[in-house]
Amino acid sequence: MPERFPDQRHLSLSCPVTASPIVALLGAVCLLVGISAGTLPAQDDELERPEVLKLVFEGVDKANKGELQRSIATEESHCKNLLAKPFCLFTKWKIFYDRHYLEETEFRRDVLRIRVFYWKRGYREAEVDTVVQRGDKGVRITFKIDEGRPTRVSSIVVRRAGDVLTNREVGNLMRIRAGEPLDLFALDSSKVLLRDRLFERGYADGDVIVDTVVVDDSLKTAAIQMTVLPKWRTTVGKITIKGDSNISERTIRNSLVLKEGRVYRRSDLLQSQRNLYESNLFRQATIVIPPKGDSTKEIEVSVREAPLREMRTSGGFNTVDFIQLEQRFTRYNFLGGARRLDLRGVVGNILAPQLNGALIFKNVTRSLTPSEEDVFLRPTWSASADFTQPWFRDPRNSIGLSIFGHRRSAPDIFIDRGYGLSATFTRLMAYRAPASLNYRFEVTKVEAGDVYYCQNFGVCELNTIGALRRSQHLSPLSLSVFTDRTNDLFYPTSGYILRGDAEHASAFTLSDFRYNRVFGEANKYWAVGKRGAIATRLRSGFVRALESTSLAVGEADDPRGSILHPRKRFYAGGSQSVRGFGENQLGPRVLTVDPSRLKDDDLEGPECTDATIIDGSCNPNAADLPSSEFQPRPTGGTSLLEGSVEYRFPLWDKIGGAVFVDAAVVGEGSTTLVKGTGAITPGFGFRYYSSAGAIRVDLGFRPKLTEDLPVVTQIIREDGEIEIRALDARRRYSPVDATGGFLSEVTNRLALHLSIGQAF
Structure with a gap:
């Protein structure tokens, strides 16, 4: 039983007292604010009641402690949030x-609340005891819970009037099953799901009626009988629009999947309301159906319009x-007609x-020459104007037109300039499952180092490289499908995500870069415990x-057939x-090295000369030439297989942790994935859930990955021109060079x- 406290009237103000100047300052501020806010004459109820310093639940095994704590009125004192935690120490x-x-009074009621909490979940004999430990500054409260034996469901009988739902459908929708505790929430969820399925048909x-729930207290069992009553088939009657002023009634009707004379379905009702909200034309949109037991449903759509202009600035x-x-x-x-115009501009690489x-910023130009550094550190930008026509001939369809321009960079690889236009048709196949057909015409210009062209295109002659640097057309026709069946947008713990993309570019699509490309990705999530989750991802793709x-981009000789836009x-x-x-x-990379290091007289082994560099016979594997002298540059692959497994778990409040294993194999050219470049890397991390x-x-x-990578260097010809040369021998290269010591x-x-x- 809870201990009763004598009536004590006292006055206190808790402020820090310490020799630390910073904390002393906080203490002074605390005192001043306390006086100015009128906290000295504290309220009588706070003076009469002791502070709850700690709240503990013992014996909780089958219930969620977080849900249990939220079901009672008593709370313990706590720091407001993570940012305030350091201050709460003082x-x-x-x-x-x-x-x-x-x-x-509420404390005594909490005992009953806990028993009701367990009773609704099938634990009808749960007992609760309390212990209150009093201290000078407050009390520590412990709820000791004996959950007892659950009352389990012995049988479930669902009678169906008609054949609207099959036995298999009913079984799949039931959330309460024989052998499990008599959870009234699961029983109610089963009723709702069955009723929603009838609505969808x-x-x-x-209606779904629970006829009887017969409980045998001696055996701790319960028998359930339910009846599914479809009644009559319903259709959409007259639709009335209210609240429209600037938005035409025709526009509102075009957004509705509900149409007069059609079958009245739950999914059509929800999608109609989503369409109204997602148009951003309305602050509020409600669809009301008068509660009549009639097969024809008269529908009233009431809207409150929103501002038609929006401007937003963001940074990161x-x-x-x-x-x-x-x-x-x-x-x-x-x-x-609910058409939308979006103007967007982004500037990156600022400072x-x-x-x-x-x-914390990475050195993205570590392997570049000083002249190349400036190019990659210049601002990047993108600008676009997008026009969207929703509800094109059907509320599930939309079309979009866009004009765009950009200057993007992939650090240490290439700079991509482009401008053009695109057209997209999107069909919503199901909820959060769109499919899009897109055509994009772009004039693109790739700025990359000579090494990139030498390795990826097999072209090391500077005049030809110059031709490849000219503006080219990149105009693919693509089909994309996407399905999201997760339970949360930001923090999914169950469900899956599927994505697939297919692209084709050829003379038919007016493209100079011509290829076929396929990419797919699948994510799956499983809940673990109360707040944890296991997340997995698998993605794969290839491009040819x-x-x-080769002829379209101005390079007549491409024996490898490797010319792809980066x-x-x-x-x-x-x-x-x-x-x-x-x-x-x-993935595939190429090593660059200063030719003077290859010709260093102090190196052991055969010395490279201008002649051996020119004919490619120079061996870059001198024993005392460290890997740090070589700079790896990504060149990209033509096939990919990548997978990840991550376990996400709670730590404290909004702080979570994760352990993961990532793996990938990237293939190059006609190389199979088995012979591609791959690695498996474990790791861990922390998350703040905002x-x-x-x-x-x-x-x-990352493991100590050793690879045989191609080496590219440069020479100065007799006419003074610089020429890129790829050496015949590959370098045995490891990014983890042990020459710097263990640390x-x-x-x-x-x-x-x-x-x-x-x-x-």
Whole structure:
């Protein structure tokens, strides 16, 4: 039984007293604010009631402690949030700390609340005892719970009037099953799911009745009998629109999947309401059906219109693209008919020269020459104007037209400039399952180092490289399908996501870069315990260049058939890929080296000369030439197989942890994935679960991966021109060079990633 406290009236103000100047200052502020806010004459109820310092539940095994705690009125005092936690170590000021006091009447009721909590979940003999330990500053409360034996369901009989639902459908929709505890919430959920399925079949007035629940207290069993009554089939009658002023009634009707005379279904009702809200034309949109037992449903759509113009400015940063700013303007109901115009501009790489390699930011130009560094550190940008026509001939259809321009960069690989237009037709096949057909005509210009063209295109002669650098057409026709069946947008713990893309570019689509490309991705999530989850991802793809590409881009001789736009190649490594590697650092790469290092007289073994470099016979594997002299540059692959497994678990409040294993294989040219470049990297990380998504810190560990990589260097010809040369012999290269000592070797194997949003 709870201990009763004598009536004590006292006055207290908790402020820090310490020799630390900072904390002393906080204490002084605490005192001043306390006086100014009138906290000295504290309220009588707070003086009479002791503070709850700790709340403990013992014996809880079959229930969720979080749900149990939320079901009672008594709360323990606690720090308000994570940011206030450091301050709570020194002060219990009300700005940082929430105090909760013992209310004896509610405390006694909490015992009953806990018993009801268990009773509804099938534990009808649960017993609750309480222990209250009193201290000088407050009380510590313990609820001791004996859950007892559950009352289990012995049998379930569902009688069906008619054949609207099959026995198999009924079984799949039941959330309460024989042998499980008599959970009244599961029983109610079963009724709702069965009723919703009747509604979806067109029986909106159908009902599900629990006829009897017979409980045998001696055997701790319960027998359930239910009846499914479809009643009559329902159709949509007259639809009335109210509240429209600037938006035409025709526009509103076009958004509705519900049509007069059609079968009245639940999915059509929900999709109609989603269409109204997603149009952003309305602050509020309700669809009301008068509660009549009639087969024809008269529907009333009531709307409250929203502003038709919106402007938004946002910014962010990551460790690779530095600081980005975005400006967006949207005009809703542009030219009527719910059409929308979006104007968007983004600028990136802001302060890149100052932040490159500083603080948490990566050095993205480590392997570049000084002249190349400037190009990659210049601002990137993109701008677009998008016109969307929703509900094109059907509420599930939309079309879009767009004009765009951009300057993008993939650090250490290429810079991509382009402009053009695109047209898209989208069909919503089901809820959160769109399919899109897109045609995109783009004039593109790739700026990359000579090494990139030498390795990827097999072209090392500078005049030909210059031809490849000219503007080309990249105009694919693509088909995309997407399905999202997860239970949460930001933090899924169950369900799956499927995505598939197929692209074709040829002379038929007016493209100079010609290829076929296929990519697919599947994510699956399982709940673990109360708040944990296991997330898995598998993605794969391949791309193949068409033979006619070489002539179209101005390179007549392409024996390898390898001319692909770099944007269409596959890369692995990074915060949303294989986290043991930096961005795009897993996969086919080429090594660049200063020719003077190859000709160093101090090297052991055969010395390279200008002649051996020119004819390619120079051997880059001198014994005392360290790997650090060679700079790896990603070139991208033509096939990809990548998978990840991640266990996400709670730590404290909004802080979570994760352990993961990522793996990928990237193939090149006609090489099969079995012979491609691959790695398996484990790691761990922490997440802060904010309302905008997870703020994520991951640390990946890569193995000591040794590869035989091609080597490219440069020579100066007799006419003074620079020419790129690929050496015949490959270099035995390891990114984890042991020459720097044990600590250097360990740190070189780690990859730190800071980003927003889950990895997948």
